[in-house]
Amino acid sequence: MKQKVKLACMTWIYNEHSFERSLGSIARAGYRYVSFGLPHEGKPAFDDGAAGEATRIIRLLERYGLKPVTLVSTDVLAPGRPIKLALQRMAFAQAIGAQELLSLGTTSYRNFPGEPLTDEEMKPINEAFAAKFREVGEEAGKHGLIVTIKPHTGNTASANIIADTLRTIGSPHVKASYDPGNVRFYEGIEPSADLPVIAEQTVSFIAKDHKGERSEADFPIPGQGDVDFPAMFATLYEAGFAGPVVVERLDGADGSFGAGIPISVLDERVAKARVNLERMLQEAGFEI
Numbered sequence: 001m002k003q004k005v006k007l008a009c010m011t012w013i014y015n016e017h018s019f020e021r022s023l024g025s026i027a028r029a030g031y032r033y034v035s036f037g038l039p040h041e042g043k044p045a046f047d048d049g050a051a052g053e054a055t056r057i058i059r060l061l062e063r064y065g066l067k068p069v070t071l072v073s074t075d076v077l078a079p080g081r082p083i084k085l086a087l088q089r090m091a092f093a094q095a096i097g098a099q100e101l102l103s104l105g106t107t108s109y110r111n112f113p114g115e116p117l118t119d120e121e122m123k124p125i126n127e128a129f130a131a132k133f134r135e136v137g138e139e140a141g142k143h144g145l146i147v148t149i150k151p152h153t154g155n156t157a158s159a160n161i162i163a164d165t166l167r168t169i170g171s172p173h174v175k176a177s178y179d180p181g182n183v184r185f186y187e188g189i190e191p192s193a194d195l196p197v198i199a200e201q202t203v204s205f206i207a208k209d210h211k212g213e214r215s216e217a218d219f220p221i222p223g224q225g226d227v228d229f230p231a232m233f234a235t236l237y238e239a240g241f242a243g244p245v246v247v248e249r250l251d252g253a254d255g256s257f258g259a260g261i262p263i264s265v266l267d268e269r270v271a272k273a274r275v276n277l278e279r280m281l282q283e284a285g286f287e288i
Helices: 019-028 053-063 083-096 119-142 159-169 180-187 191-197 229-238 263-283
Strands: 007-010 033-036 067-072 100-104 109-111 146-150 174-178 202-206 245-247
Touching (some): 067 083, 202 229
Parallel strands (some): 067 100
16 A cells, blocks of 8 residues: 655745735645745734634635645744743644644754854753753643654754654654755755654655755755655655655745745746655655
8 A cells, every 4th residue: 555645835935925825826736735834924824822713724725725734833832932822823733633833943053054052052952942842742742733843953953863852852742854955955964864864753744955065045946956855755655654745945046935036936836846746756655
């Protein structure tokens, strides 16, 4: 039996445009699953504490035939943020049918790429993160949810560091979301060689490509850069991965997170990303 994955697109690609416009574009490009949680037009995509908000979001998603897979939730899960905000987000995720709260880990640079924080400076930051995510993991389990952390320097920089962080947290409800583009961009590590260390604990995959050297801001359409997706999908298949696979960024070297790129061009790239990823996933043995 083929392993099934959910191919999704993150609305953040259309961050200069309205949340609803992004849903329409993603649906027209052939996706049936969506990830969201970051702002649009400088405003939050939703207010999870507002009465009736879950119903509003459900109706919007139904209008475009989309189902949520992940909610980007760094804003409410980070150390220093009240646990009530995390609980509010979890209740909202349950209400709309999302199963995963996605978060960044800690940041290990005062100024990337040339001014890293010292190990001594990072120690209390990482300890506070682990303590908060033990609590978050316990609550996520009560809600039937998974919390994931994805590569972004610090305590999620690469697979072995993510594995150490997950061991320190020690929660069965906190897992990995692997982002090969970030691993290559921030660390200069080839992700196809890095992924096997964390593959069995990876429950979602950010299909971000990258081209060039470390710190070179060039994130092309998935399948058109230097990231070896076929090798990584083969690794994930062997590990029993069951998705979701999420398109997050494809602005190439044209602009920061799509700023200034015509929406028609973004639409073309989002559609091409789906075609490329469907082909590579199917060649690896997955069923979309």
